[in-house]
Every structure is written in structure tokens, then in C-alpha cells.
Amino acid sequence: MALTSSNDELLAMMAGICSEDRNSMDRLFTTMYSSLYRFAVRMVGENEAEDLVNETMLEVWMHSESFNGESKVSTWIFGILRMLSLKRYQKQSAKKRDKKELAVHEEELAEELAQGMQTDADTLATVEEIEQYLEYLSDEHKSVILLVTQGYTYKEIGVIEKCPENTAKTRVFHARKKLKEIMKSSVSTTV
């Protein structure tokens, strides 16, 4: 999916930010907000998403000089967002690793998934269902699936995830496979 602003427009905003122009920062914020926010909501949940995006934008302002145009502006910003979300995820999952809590959580999810499920696993019935499937994926798998839907290439996903292009490709492959397994198993529990 094409981003609403071209990379050239974003580059002009970055140039302004580099010379400490706050109007350019405001424009970048507004332009990038919806794609960053939607990614953030799925990665860290609604409660933390707004803070995460603001934190990302503060980093953009403060470290604009480390951007050198080698990647697209949006790729660079997503890289920062991804790093910050990973940090939060590690904190969150440390809490969640309380086994009892996790077990209950998974049971609930399985139950939710079992309800209103289609018999054909290759067809994703509703938007709500896909949101639930995504929750079952690991942080890494969820991230790459979301990045693909944002229109990124394997090379760009590698930049965002700080891994080689081939690793990104393999990760997307495994993420899709995993997603299908989750769907199939949730279908079989209904039978």
C-alpha cells in the first residue's frame, strides 16, 4: 500500500527537522501518524500505542542527524518504532511470563477463537478474527506480517527488524505458515 506522502516529501520534512524547524516536525508527525499508530496498537496494545508513537517522534527529532537517506524516511522511522516496541514487549512479556496468567490467557483466546469460526481456514472471515489470530503470533512474526501489509519489501523489513534481507524473507514465510497453523487448529477445535 502506498504511503500517503512520497519519500521526497518526507525527505524535505527531514531536512527541515535537521535545521530544527518545528513546522517540519509537525508535518512529519501528522503525515506519518496513522501508519505508525496502527502498527503500534497491534504491537503494544491500545493503552500504550499513543505513548509509543510520541516517544518515536521525540527520537526522530533528537536523532535526525543519524538519518542519512540510505533507506526511505518511513523505513527509518519504523525502525525506531520497532526498537521501542521491542523494548516495551520485553518488559510486558516478563510480566506475562507468570505461567498461570499465561495459561488462563491462552485458554480464553482459544475459546474466543473457537466461537464463530469458519470451516475454511484459507478464508479469513472477519476483521475481528484476524486481530485475534495476530495475538497468537510471536512479537517478531506479528511485526513482519504487519510490515508487509504496510507495503514494505523484504529488504526494508530487514532494515526495520535489523536483520539481513534473507532472514526477513524467511521470517515472513514462517509467520504466514504459523498463522495458518493457528487458524487450522482453531477450526479443528470447533469440529
Place this chain on the structure above:
Amino acid sequence: MTKIIENDDHEDFFELLPLYVNQSLDNAKMLAIEKHLKNCAECQAELAFEKSLQESINANETDVTEISQRNLVKFNAQLDRRLTEVSRTEVSRTVELPTEASVAKSDLPARRNHAGGSPLLERIFDYGRSLLTYRPAIGALAVGCCAVVVVSALSGSIDSGDTQSPLRSCEHVVKHHELRVVTTNSDSVSGSAKDILQEYFPDAESTIEVLDEGGIVVSVTGDTCMVPLLVNDLEKLSSVNSVTVN
């Protein structure tokens, strides 16, 4: 005829289907995939799956204009606050003038520490460094940014309303910080301190101890750049007499 996709076999096409759907491939690859799709049932099924997956994810897009506008206001306030504070501490540490600002903030940990820096930020910077083959225009931009930092640091402006200040030189270092707050109302201050901590160090480990002899001790492990902000907010609380950083 040259091969557009390596090996021209099913596996390669199959792996590219997500990018076929998100339209990030060049035309030659798009056409090659279309050609392969005509004769490959497995890829056709995968394409259907991939399409419905990406469509479902993209369909769930509620309007975020209101959230964006609200957060832009918040963002600008956060940025102002951070820039103002760093501008003050930056001046007090580099110029060392006995100005009001440097006296008031003389207890702040105005030091730099390259060892044990935040791994997160180091990774972000490493990433920047790893791409150091400058394109001329952007390279010039980067040099321009550095020049701005040097000039404004030397000019030593302490105008707290100056949002153009050189925050870039704040070193993000995660450390343990202990703040002693002298107050006549420990209970109410510790409640407020909890909220303020949450704002600046949402993920950090922190404790607030109410001392028998009065006052509280706030301990937190987190980004040093946020400490001046924390001190500033604590000092603003009505029943706080002083805040010192150990």
C-alpha cells in the same frame, strides 16, 4: 532469455506473493509472477490467502485524525519540556557561568558516561552508523545539523523559551538515580511523585520511600536525560521545599 526471478521455480514465486499483493515489486517481477500463477494451483491458493490476510488487516482502519491531533499537541509540549531542560543543563555543564539556571540545577548529574549506555539507543545509533555511506545531499544535512549543535552550545543561550536548543547532545544513559525530596507533606507528595515517575519512566523500576524523619526518597533506574524533567516537576509541587539528586 534472462531470468527475472532466480531459478524461476515455484519456491521463489511463492515467497514473493506477499510482496505481489502489497505491490512493492517492480513490474518485471509482477509480470513474471502473473505468468507463473496461471499454471500453479498452490500459488493461486496462497495468493487468495495472502490477499484476504492483507485486506483484513488493512480493513480495520478507523479514523485516527482525532488521536493524531490530540497527540501532536502533547508531543509539542513534551518536546518543549525536554529541550528547555536540556538547554539549561547543557549550559550549566559546558559554560559554567554562575547563572540562575546553573545554580538552581547544580545538583543535577551533569556528567557524561559512555560506558553502559542504553543498549536500545546504541542499537539505533549503530544502525545509523552502519549506513554511513552518505548521499551528498543528506551528508550535507547531517554536517549542517552538527554545526547547529556546536554553534548553539557555544552561544550558551539559556532562554527557557528557546525551543531551538541543542538537545542532540544529551547522552542517553540508563543509570540508577536517587532523589531526596524534602517536604512537609510526604504522603501527598509521594502520590504525586508516583504519577510523575510514570510519565517520564513508564517502564522503569522505581520505588518511593517515605522517611520516618519526614520527606521521601525516589529511586529509579532509567534514562539520565529524563532526570532534570523529573526534578523540575517535583520542585513545582506546592509542599516541596527542595529536591536533591544523589
